[in-house]
Amino acid sequence: MKRGSALLVLGVVVGLVGSLVLPRVLPVSWRLAFGSVEGTVEAEQREDGRLLLTLSSPQGVILATFEEDVAEIDFLVGLGDRITLAARGYRPFLQDPVIARVERAPAPPPPVEAAVAPSPEEATSEDVEEEAGEEALPAQGEAEQGEAQPETPVLDEEGS
Numbered sequence: 492m493k494r495g496s497a498l499l500v501l502g503v504v505v506g507l508v509g510s511l512v513l514p515r516v517l518p519v520s521w522r523l524a525f526g527s528v529e530g531t532v533e534a535e536q537r538e539d540g541r542l543l544l545t546l547s548s549p550q551g552v553i554l555a556t557f558e559e560d561v562a563e564i565d566f567l568v569g570l571g572d573r574i575t576l577a578a579r580g581y582r583p584f585l586q587d588p589v590i591a592r593v594e595r596a597p598a599p600p601p602p603v604e605a606a607v608a609p610s611p612e613e614a615t616s617e618d619v620e621e622e623a624g625e626e627a628l629p630a631q632g633e634a635e636q637g638e639a640q641p642e643t644p645v646l647d648e649e650g651s
Contacts, residue, residue: 526579550581571596
């Protein structure tokens, strides 16, 4: 009977230690096999040697707290980025989860600058000369009208 109890206690201890140590020791690809959570970074806050990330996922909102590699994670992850965390499914609070993947948020298109004509006070002599030069040039249709048009032969009534 003592032997059976000893094996039971040993099994429980190995199970507990394994569940606490193995997630940190296994490679990321193996951890992802156990589960992962994907979400978009909605907010980030850095305070007292830790980084808090608020993620929005299809399952719900997640608060991930990082106390290791804070500067590196803060540099890597930004607002709007999509990240994958190695976790055993959705939990609202995650402590030092492993980041398996980071996808940058698409960059917004650059602003289009509207072409604004300078005000009369700001107009320089070069601007005035350019405008005068443009007005002096005839339009393409006008140049063709001023040129001599080749005469088309007129056929007499006999067709010759």
